[in-house]
Amino acid sequence: MDRSRRNFLQSSVVLGAGVVATRAAASTPFESGQEKTQMAPGMKTDSGEMRTHSKSAQHIAPSGAGFLPVFTPDVPDMPFEMDNGVKVFHLVAEPVKQEIFPGKIVNLWGYNGSAPGPTIQVTQGDRVRIIVDNHLPEPTSMHWHGFDIPFDMDGGPGLSQDPISPGGRFVYEFTLQQEGTYFYHSHMAMQEMLGMIGAFIMHPKEAYDPPVDKDFAIILQEYALLPNNPTPNTMNMEFNWLTFNGKSGPASTPLIVRHGDRVRLRLINLGMDHHPIHLHGHQFVITGTEGGRQPKATWGPNNTVLVGVAQARTVEFVANNPGAWMIHCHMPHHMMNQMSSMLGPMTRRTGMPAGAGMEEGMGMLRSGSATSDSNGPSMGRGMGVGSTLEQATSNGPLSQKDGSAAQGDMPMMPGMQMHMDKADVSKDANSVPGFPQDAYMEGPVMAMDDMVQKPETYGLRPGWTGFMMGMMTLLRVLPPDQYDHIQELRSQKKNEKPGTTPNTMPGM
Numbered sequence: 358m359d360r361s362r363r364n365f366l367q368s369s370v371v372l373g374a375g376v377v378a379t380r381a382a383a384s385t386p387f388e389s390g391q392e393k394t395q396m397a398p399g400m401k402t403d404s405g406e407m408r409t410h411s412k413s414a415q416h417i418a419p420s421g422a423g424f425l426p427v428f429t430p431d432v433p434d435m436p437f438e439m440d441n442g443v444k445v446f447h448l449v450a451e452p453v454k455q456e457i458f459p460g461k462i463v464n465l466w467g468y469n470g471s472a473p474g475p476t477i478q479v480t481q482g483d484r485v486r487i488i489v490d491n492h493l494p495e496p497t498s499m500h501w502h503g504f505d506i507p508f509d510m511d512g513g514p515g516l517s518q519d520p521i522s523p524g525g526r527f528v529y530e531f532t533l534q535q536e537g538t539y540f541y542h543s544h545m546a547m548q549e550m551l552g553m554i555g556a557f558i559m560h561p562k563e564a565y566d567p568p569v570d571k572d573f574a575i576i577l578q579e580y581a582l583l584p585n586n587p588t589p590n591t592m593n594m595e596f597n598w599l600t601f602n603g604k605s606g607p608a609s610t611p612l613i614v615r616h617g618d619r620v621r622l623r624l625i626n627l628g629m630d631h632h633p634i635h636l637h638g639h640q641f642v643i644t645g646t647e648g649g650r651q652p653k654a655t656w657g658p659n660n661t662v663l664v665g666v667a668q669a670r671t672v673e674f675v676a677n678n679p680g681a682w683m684i685h686c687h688m689p690h691h692m693m694n695q696m697s698s699m700l701g702p703m704t705r706r707t708g709m710p711a712g713a714g715m716e717e718g719m720g721m722l723r724s725g726s727a728t729s730d731s732n733g734p735s736m737g738r739g740m741g742v743g744s745t746l747e748q749a750t751s752n753g754p755l756s757q758k759d760g761s762a763a764q765g766d767m768p769m770m771p772g773m774q775m776h777m778d779k780a781d782v783s784k785d786a787n788s789v790p791g792f793p794q795d796a797y798m799e800g801p802v803m804a805m806d807d808m809v810q811k812p813e814t815y816g817l818r819p820g821w822t823g824f825m826m827g828m829m830t831l832l833r834v835l836p837p838d839q840y841d842h843i844q845e846l847r848s849q850k851k852n853e854k855p856g857t858t859p860n861t862m863p864g865m
């Protein structure tokens with residue numbers, strides 16, 4: 358750390374300490390006076406629930422200054438054991454079956470049963486030992502992305518170590534003097550595209566200024582899943598399932614904050630695409646990158662942050678605007694689920710061939726060029742004869758004119774709600790070039806509120822799920838009574854039965 362940066366951190370610490378103490382004194386159980394409290398991963402946090410799936414590890418409070426634990430929605434936290442002052446973590450690289458969307462169970466590779474893997478949290482200055490077991494059918498390696506550690510701990514396969522064989526183990530051990538939002542990942546490229554990444558949060562020895570009331574981490578990932586194939590095609594150049602923490606909207610769990618909270622959001626990207634992440638209703642400042650905290654002199658207002666491949670961006674804002682605000686990647690194709698081809702006319706008119714074939718449809722070339730005539734509707738590649746069949750088609754959920762579900766992008770599943778609205782369709786809509794796109798109201802707008810119901814969705818407007826897709830979640834800025842009610846539901850793990858979602862909350 359250079360001198361100016363050290364000075365910056367030291368001066369900010371003094372300011373921050375007083376504020377933390379004041380807030381903590383006034384906090385309620387659901388509030389995060391925890392910035393002051395020592396919390397170990399796995400302890401009860403402001404999320405109101407136990408955050409680890411491990412049953413065996415001892416949970417010991419970290420040494421040093423306390424910190425507000427980071428909450429990673431939909432992803433477990435990593436427990437640790439202490440061994441003579443060393444924090445010991447145990448990661449198992451293994452295949453996982455993961456439900457990224459209701460009914461959409463896919464084959465991923467991750468860590469400890471999750472993709473992304475569990476979130477590791479340490480404090481600046483900690484010495485850590487990380488035992489990595491390989492339960493994959495092929496060698497792997499573990500890279501500590503952005504860590505200032507000795508070369509032989511870097512996880513570069515073939516360079517600093519032999520790859521970890523199937524059934525093998527490698528024990529990493531190092532001392533961490535950094536602070537910020539980091540991550541770990543397999544250094545085998547295609548393994549990365551099957552999900553092998555996890556967040557590694559290094560809390561500062563002294564709390565950041567200003568302190569925050571909520572601290573969230575979100576990992577951005579993308580998968581190419583052929584229709585009816587549960588295993589991602591890692592060689593694909595286009596992706597049809599985009600996830601926040603391993604869930605596609607609306608299955609992603611909303612972030613719950615109290616009106617007036619200061620919120621930190623840590624975004625981590627490891628995929629083939631850069632993602633401009635946009636927050637509705639608020640301006641934020643970018644307080645950190647994958648290299649750690651950034652000086653306040655660099656902070657300026659934004660509402661969209663580009664999180665490039667292999668980058669992390671940390672943003673902070675005051676949640677001063679009540680509502681259910683979208684947080685999403687703004688790449689249009691990343692706001693969709695399972696869009697691999699335009700299928701509209703093929704389902705609405707008889708006699709239309711459904712493209713050249715599924716392989717071509719996913720851009721997997723067997724011969725010729727990507728733009729040859731033989732390549733039909735595809736994931737952004739086909740420009741040939743086959744693609745004329747794509748004209749005037751729908752991206753959206755489709756239906757037959759009689760209202761029954763069509764062979765379309767997304768299968769109808771039990772529990773999906775169909776909002777039919779046939780009254781207001783222009784008779785010659787089909788004559789308008791470009792029609793239909795994704796708000797095609799002749800068919801159903803598909804909502805699936807009941808299928809993704811959880812305490813965090815309590816009180817949302819009925820039908821809220823209809824246009825929540827892809828790399829998307831919600832920031833719910835709630836008045837105190839509604840915030841407390843949801844926290845109570847979470848702590849009781851109470852999940853209202855389908856059909857009991859109340860109407861829109863007053864003021865929402």
Ligand SMILES: [Cu+2]
Pocket residue numbers: 630631632633686687688691828
């Ligand atoms: Cu994106």
